Amino acid sequence: MYLSALAVGFFCAARNYVVGGAGLEGVEARCTRVAAACGLDGDRLHAWSRVIAPFAAIAHLGAGSGEEAAIRELLALSR
DSSP states (O other), rough: HHHHHHHHHHHHHHHHHTTTTTTTTHHHHHHHHHHHHHHHHHOHHHHHHHHHHHHHHHHHHHOOOHHHHHHHHHHTTTT
C-alpha cells in the first residue's frame, strides 16, 4: 500500500509540473520531456494534465496573475 501511494504521489507531482509549463515552454514539450526522463506513459500523463488544466486556469484567473499565455494554453488543453 505504501509503495502504491508513493507512485500515485509521484505521478501527481509530475502532472502538476507538466501543467506548470503552460505559458513557458509549453505543456506538450514539458510532458514529453518529463515522461521520457521519468519513464512514465506520456499519453497517460498528457491525459491527466488535460483533466487538471481547467483548475489551473481558474487558479491563474482567480489570482489575477496576468499570465494570459498560460491561461490560453490551459483552456485550449482542457478542450
